[in-house]
Amino acid sequence: MLSKAISTLKAWFPAPAVHAHCDGPCGVYDPSAARINAEAVLSMTKKIMDLEIPATSDKAAWITYENTLSRYVAIKEEQAQKAKEEILILWTDYFKPVHLDKYPDLHDTFWKAAKLCSACKVEVSLQHAQELMEAVQKIHNMFWATKDRDVSWYTAS
Amino acid sequence: MLSKAISTLKAWFPAPAVHAHCDGPCGVYDPSAARINAEAVLSMTKKIMDLEIPATSDKAAWITYENTLSRYVAIKEEQAQKAKEEILILWTDYFKPVHLDKYPDLHDTFWKAAKLCSACKVEVSLQHAQELMEAVQKIHNMFWATKDRDVSWYTAS
Amino acid sequence: MLSKAISTLKAWFPAPAVHAHCDGPCGVYDPSAARINAEAVLSMTKKIMDLEIPATSDKAAWITYENTLSRYVAIKEEQAQKAKEEILILWTDYFKPVHLDKYPDLHDTFWKAAKLCSACKVEVSLQHAQELMEAVQKIHNMFWATKDRDVSWYTAS
């Protein structure tokens, strides 16, 4: 009934225990989504750096190279963008004012992580890609600590 | 040089060890992506079933109810679609003919999992949502077995 | 040449004057994008509240009502999501550490604005929709002040 619906609704937002990855709130979030994207950014960064550059006079080799490099840059871009989105969802939707006591540097942690995603797009930098992985791991640890759960950090690649 | 580029390229596709989640191949895949989406489908399914239906004569309550229900259905739809996409990427890009020896029912496993995603859209069914979680877990086990790694199955919600 | 390319690249990031709305950096940003989306959220919120609820026994009227309401909720959702994205691009890509002196509450301003976007999705609330417009206006003022420009705040609707 009406009063039950209203009290239920109020319990959702801005209740401290609400976490959403889709603004439902559906109660499902997992930093592994951001981790997968960050792993791809690192992988593509390495692959771009490993490509041999053929001579432009060798047409077939040049086409293969340009097709491959172009795709790698685009995939790096897309994965860095997705990593940024996943990271920001955690900041805007999961973390709440109650978490600021335990993590007074919460905003700065997320700001830096998002800016690292941009750096990985703008540059082909192994350093930034590794820093991004570390930033995501830091967020992974903070996240699971707030839920009092011990979920291992692992990489798929 | 050209010959090195070509042999490198040939090693990628259709080499048995190539796995991609973005057709790079970037070498990063993790069934946890599909698992997160499936968890959200289950969560939204439960939330839809738990909503109290107010009287249409109570305008404020009715608007709240319709806004909430409408959003829940849309999020369930979106998450079921994403789960389907993640599942299919594994089938088309990760699994290779060499895997058919160990998993002769590979195609049927994935076909059924994808059809379960559709069922979760078309219906509000706790049974199908749970079957989808089981299908994703089966795929998780197959996937990590092919990589000789023991990665725990866990849920974020 | 290499040194010129490197010094040019370093000048872009994290140089204080870099602003991007597409991680180019392309140097183009304008809070009016977020403003348009916020106006639409407010507009749809009002329209949802104004709809008359017909009797379910009147099939034709009921279908019209459900089609309209469903679409309004979906458009409100989409526009609130776009507003959130536009707001976050400003936070992650435009604003830099140098701005924290003048705006020590920068992070909190953006955090609250993003959470208002979520509130406008989850609820049908004139209050939150208006608060969102005010949050965007506050960001508009901060933004143009950092650029030493006086660009009027206006609404299109």
Place this chain on the structure above:
Amino acid sequence: MLSKAISTLKAWFPAPAVHAHCDGPCGVYDPSAARINAEAVLSMTKKIMDLEIPATSDKAAWITYENTLSRYVAIKEEQAQKAKEEILILWTDYFKPVHLDKYPDLHDTFWKAAKLCSACKVEVSLQHAQELMEAVQKIHNMFWATKDRDVSWYTAS
């Protein structure tokens, strides 16, 4: 009730005063959205033209160059596409037959503007990028004139 719902619905479409940017109709439109995208097209066009081309023998410089150029072309593409979409929304959803008296060349204006977006994709042309800005400004003036409002034309970059 039914008759009120129907007369309300009829008032929306194709009433001469209906304007939408999201087919709500939500009543919110602003050519500044198209203007921001067009500014980015111009900005990226200039940036592409300004890049120094290193020697392919300098691997690090070449990777930086290709990453940067590839991204610039992709951003130019994306922004030109968005500009086209925003321009077309105005043509299909905002402008109505009643406007043809005042603007007999309405269709041609929009047709040319859309084709300019394509030209900016297909070429790296400062001329076309500037013509696109002029086309958007022309549309800005027509738009606000139909609403009897004087909204300044300004650029964010």
Place this chain on the structure above:
Amino acid sequence: MLSKAISTLKAWFPAPAVHAHCDGPCGVYDPSAARINAEAVLSMTKKIMDLEIPATSDKAAWITYENTLSRYVAIKEEQAQKAKEEILILWTDYFKPVHLDKYPDLHDTFWKAAKLCSACKVEVSLQHAQELMEAVQKIHNMFWATKDRDVSWYTAS
């Protein structure tokens, strides 16, 4: 070489024979894409009208009904939007000034077709959905006539 590249480039745009569905120009276009979307709009419109409305007191039936109706409206919306996009690509990218002699009402034909897409979103109207099919068929005939080809009009449903 340079002169060859330039003459090739000039031959593409605004050459009268250039047609693109992706601004490549890739030279591939087919109104059947728009036709498939329009068929789906018609199909969903009929399905919405055929749904029986249960009593709100029957919770299970009500949830099924709302899930189904909500999805149908969303799919109708998505398909009408895609139809609009496919129609507009033909107008902006395929048709050229040379076609205006044979089709002086070209702009109006496309304007009306796009506005029909909006009407099909805003209303649940069998009439508009059928008019949209007729508009697409008219465009199909114009298109293939300009290519001097006789491609049958058929429907998939």
Place this chain on the structure above:
Amino acid sequence: MLSKAISTLKAWFPAPAVHAHCDGPCGVYDPSAARINAEAVLSMTKKIMDLEIPATSDKAAWITYENTLSRYVAIKEEQAQKAKEEILILWTDYFKPVHLDKYPDLHDTFWKAAKLCSACKVEVSLQHAQELMEAVQKIHNMFWATKDRDVSWYTAS
């Protein structure tokens, strides 16, 4: 009423005659969507191979070349991805267990077709692009045979 709604719902899924291209089920599907995308992949593949490679010392020619090549690779990528999606929708949503009697190699046909889409992305291969067209034609024939209809295979380019 309830029983009618339930029997109608059960008739949709998993009834053998249900076919959807949007999980409605809307009953509209047509392999021509996949065919259009595959044609574009072939067209872009040819265009990439036909581009002349200018000297890097000729800046204007080099910019034109890189802009064009970059766009062609991106469009090939996008169209190959869309072809893959359209192909998979047929496999997951249209084809049912009842079809396995007539087409025991159904899964393998679709698996290979999807992997060809990936090959067309990863390589610039006329052979793979033509094989993809053949794979789509095979699917076209299977599809219309299951519907007892004779719909001609034609290409738009």
